[in-house]
């Protein structure tokens with residue numbers, strides 16, 4: 045089988061104010077690099093628009109309407125200090141939801157082995173009724189609930205290695221005993237949550253704080269010795285990855301020292317785990333990563349590992 049690569053021109057129309065780190069060029073550099081990969085092994089898929097049925101798996105309809113109605117005809121509106129919408133933002137965020145749900149469909153139905161969604165805006169900071177940190181909808185939490193509701197999976201795990209805590213995903217899966225959420229993040233750092241004692245209503249959340257300046261090897265060792273055995277105990281049937289690459293040493297928004305190779309090794313560990321426990325089912329979606337050359341290299345390495353495990 046193949047790896048699915050999901051992206052869409054709608055994301056280019058979600059334009060943030062000048063100088064904003066979450067910018068259109070993030071996907072341009074990724075798509076430019078991935079266009080050079082071997083498409084015999086990579087299935088490029090144009091994703092469908094997300095639906096209200098999908099997005100309301102995690103958010104009240106009133107909140108979805110609020111985001112839709114906040115998008116101005118012209119210019120840009122700030123929903124908070126970091127999160128901005130223009131006329132195309134609702135469609136872009138809904139497309140990101142449709143993309144990851146279609147990735148779930150194709151992976152569960154064995155049309156694809158695994159998938160990567162190159163989407164914008166990111167999703168892991170959006171809470172039930174609150175946009176936050178560049179994010180409008182909790183894309184990966186929606187996908188996890190969608191996999192269980194639509195395809196009857198019993199338990200799924202979400203791995204979030206973005207340098208910022210996935211507070212939105214945590215908020216959306218807090219009281220769902222069938223979703224294990226594992227998040228590693230620099231602390232102290234915005235948004236300020238993600239301490240070890242935040243464990244969810246059913247011990248279904250594992251937070252792994254990282255001190256500023258640690259290397260990727262620290263997290264890799266933690267996954268090998270401590271985290272993967274805990275995920276194995278949960279027996280997930282599918283693995284979701286919130287793939288943020290802002291723990292990279294060159295990233296301007298944080299202070300960790302991960303290399304591109306660290307992200308490659310981490311992806312390998314997760315894919316190997318999925319091969320053993322989840323029939324190789326992995327759906328990954330882009331979260332952060334703001335140094336464009338590093339982002340390009342990291343996504344390239346991440347997708348190549350997915351492709352190796354799809355063969």
Ligand SMILES: [Zn+2]
Pocket residue numbers: 206207208288290331332333
């Ligand atoms: Zn981040």
